Amino acid sequence: MRASEDRVALVTGASRGIGREIARQLSARGISVCAGVRNHGPESLIAEGNSAASVLYREIALDVTQPDSVREAVQAVLRMFGRIDILVNNAGISDGDHDALRLDVEAFKNVMDVNVLGAWRLCESVIPAMTANNYGRIVNISSTLGSLHHLNRATEPAYRVSKAAINALTRVFAARLSGTGILVNAASPGWVRTDLGGPNAPRSVQQGADTPVWLATLPEDGPSGGLFYDRAPLEW
Numbered sequence: 001m002r003a004s005e006d007r008v009a010l011v012t013g014a015s016r017g018i019g020r021e022i023a024r025q026l027s028a029r030g031i032s033v034c035a036g037v038r039n040h041g042p043e044s045l046i047a048e049g050n051s052a053a054s055v056l057y058r059e060i061a062l063d064v065t066q067p068d069s070v071r072e073a074v075q076a077v078l079r080m081f082g083r084i085d086i087l088v089n090n091a092g093i094s095d096g097d098h099d100a101l102r103l104d105v106e107a108f109k110n111v112m113d114v115n116v117l118g119a120w121r122l123c124e125s126v127i128p129a130m131t132a133n134n135y136g137r138i139v140n141i142s143s144t145l146g147s148l149h150h151l152n153r154a155t156e157p158a159y160r161v162s163k164a165a166i167n168a169l170t171r172v173f174a175a176r177l178s179g180t181g182i183l184v185n186a187a188s189p190g191w192v193r194t195d196l197g198g199p200n201a202p203r204s205v206q207q208g209a210d211t212p213v214w215l216a217t218l219p220e221d222g223p224s225g226g227l228f229y230d231r232a233p234l235e236w
């Protein structure tokens, strides 16, 4: 396995919240990080975290709902580094709580576009580069709200359905990539204090990012096709 300072990660939704913290923690481990952000400007090229010359942290433009943006972002990372070893599908939205009997089709489509199709687009675009190196770590940021085992409340129905779908997508890609050296897992960060989670959430972004970063840096004999919370398996 390559030394961590040679590895390259792409994190979606890294402008703020859990995604930004995942990007920061990966960088602190000596991994070169491309932090995908929607509102990217020339001033966004930043260096932070590890100051080693070989380690870079830079923001790149990435809207996961736009196929052109996904393609260009992945090409930009490959131009810069020639490889992508880690993909963290973190970008996520919720349309909030509403009665499941009143479906807002457009709102539901938006949630699915970011939370599910966004991750699918990134996987499709990144996996050929991982396959070429027989190495990859894909982490899909899910939620306990998407666990069918724990699903006994009707709050945030669109968000729950989208997170159940990303769990299914995790299993599909883990099966598709079995034996390739690419490990695909999902993580629930728990209820975290972010713009999405709100100020009353009990967990910090550092706690929320811990399991995704662990999954992003799994050894070769690490699990694939699992859902994890605090580094332990969580029921689907």
Ligand SMILES: NC(=O)c1ccc[n+]([C@@H]2O[C@H](COP(=O)([O-])OP(=O)(O)OC[C@H]3O[C@@H](n4cnc5c(N)ncnc54)[C@H](OP(=O)(O)O)[C@@H]3O)[C@@H](O)[C@H]2O)c1
Pocket (backbone or CB within 6 Å): 012, 013, 014, 015, 016, 017, 018, 019, 037, 038, 039, 062, 063, 064, 065, 089, 090, 091, 092, 093, 114, 141, 142, 143, 144, 188, 189, 190, 191, 192, 193, 194, 195, 196, 197, 198, 201
């Ligand atoms: N916070 C929690 O309690 C909690 C619990 C369970 C799971 N999660 C999951 O954790 C992940 C991160 O959530 P968070 O709490 O950190 O949320 P957040 O603070 O609201 O941040 C969401 C991130 O997603 C980005 N994003 C939204 N739409 C995007 C798009 N079309 N393309 C690219 N990026 C987009 C946002 O970018 P902009 O800044 O450009 O809007 C932002 O960087 C999500 O998948 C969420 O479902 C969170």
